[in-house]
Amino acid sequence: MTDLPSDVSIVTPPTLVIAGRTLRCAGAWTLDGADRLEPLLRAAAAAPGVAVLDASGITRLDTAGALLLLQIAADRGAGAPAWEGLAPEDQALLDLVRERLAAGGERPAPAPRASFVARLGEHSWAHVEQAIGFLGFLGEAAVAAARLIRNPRRLRWKALLTAIEDAGADAVPIVGLLSFLIGVVVAYQGGQLLKTYGANIFIVEMVTLTMVREMAPLIVAIIVAGRTGSAYTAQIGTMQVTEEVDALRTIGIHPMDLLVLPKLMALLIALPLLTLFADALGVFGGMLVAWSLLDLNLVAFAERIPAVLSWRSLLVGVGKAPLFALIIALVGCFQGFQVRGGADSVGRQTTVSVVQSIFLVIIVDAILVVNFGSWGLR
């Protein structure tokens, strides 16, 4: 049993020598040695008065080597001598490469880069188009929802329950931990200030109202957008790439019914529940800080909560959750359907989905907070 050479570097390295009027190439002219030849190539192009191109010393030739040999001849301009002394099979390879290069034709020049104004316009138009597309998607979703309400038996229970589990139950630990920490932070920052005024007891108002009205709905929406909204985009996007979405259509299953509505409903159910849970843990975090920092015992804190937390405040906080759920589910699914082509597009749309849903959540939240006063919900 003979071993074949397992390491290609044992072959002789390629050389290029100019002796008088002869340019002599030898050794293995392969891709491995090509790096070594680059500087020699420039010297060969500059050498004057070469009349003979001698390749008789070449022991191995591959297409990369053949390309370099042709390049040397081409650098000498028209009327360059042909290569001599190649082994028959190497000569055949050289001819093949020459012929294929000629047959391939010239590569068309790349399109000139568009001007700044043109690119700005294209970019803006893309955004407008996407906004119009989103409106269309919204309409389609509304129609699908209306269809479902008229005929509730068409609801896909399994998809809905799985989606609730994924988006809701599985998010409980992370939502709990983060809202607890936010409660701690809020109480700590505010507590220092209240202590200097001797207004320790107001820590209850501060923590409870901040958590319930603002922090809990926001933190839950941001976690769900990052965790679940991105997953929706990636899932639908990949199904788009593998033509699964088209397959659903041809089977007569509307993608809206199977892929969008269950997710939308799941978030509408899960987000308010997660927000309530976040309320509780956030306030609990605040209680612990009040106890350790301000000597306000847990019972006194808890007894004061009903006095400061009106039903209205609770509803304002939890009431935002379905709105955020709509934003996250619709943006996530819409961006999934925007995927075109392959893997890179899935990645891009997933990023867009998370950025857009968090952006929209915060914008909507700001609009609501500013207007609650005039709506009598302060």
Place this chain on the structure above:
Amino acid sequence: MSDDAVIAVRGLGTRFGTLQVHEGLDLDVRRGEITALVGGSGSGKTTLLREIIMLQQPSAGSIRLLGEELAGIGEAAALRLRRRFGVLFQMGALFSSLTVLENVMVPLREHTTLPRERLRDLAALKMALAGLPAHAADMLPRQLSGGMLKRASLARALALDPELLFLDEPTAGLDPLSAGALDELVLQLKESLGLTIVMVTHDLDSLWRTADRVAFLGERRVIGHAPMRELVRSPHPLIRDYFDCPRAQAAGVAYQAA
């Protein structure tokens, strides 16, 4: 084992859980030949291919690829070996975010330090060798037709001037005209570049047209390994069934008459 054996598989066993795919499988691939792997679906053709190209590890037995034993091969040796073969995947597996030219340049850029211009020239040459027009260079994979996709993928497989080329169902999903053209291309490349080619295929026309030798997988091993003309006369019931269907007969008659 002769000196000509580029791939030598001995006593190969593959097991997925309780499913035994290969057992005591032997196979030799000779230098400079086109060897086709055929067999019914589930006979482990693609698995065997993946084991030879080091994407999967067999549960038993040995594979020698270009003289190198694959069991327990080190990282550096594996990398050196990977430079010496190219793979055409069934779906093309072109990187979707890169143009065709950039796709072909990926292996070159990874393994050489050539200047950018030379890389472009080399990649353009590989495209031309694979029969792609120059204007395809700046196209993205999703803009290509099925036949062009295979050619682009072939160009990438040829990028490092491999000695050995693996093709997984090269003509699957192509119209007869493109499939025929691809067969021609494979033959031509084998002749002009002195390639050894291993291909998994179901395409009877390409079996007759291109394969020097056909290895038939069945009963968890290679049950026939011969040129097509001899293989179709094999008395083994699995092989008879495979080549006895009307489609196979038609392809055989058409080719043998020609």
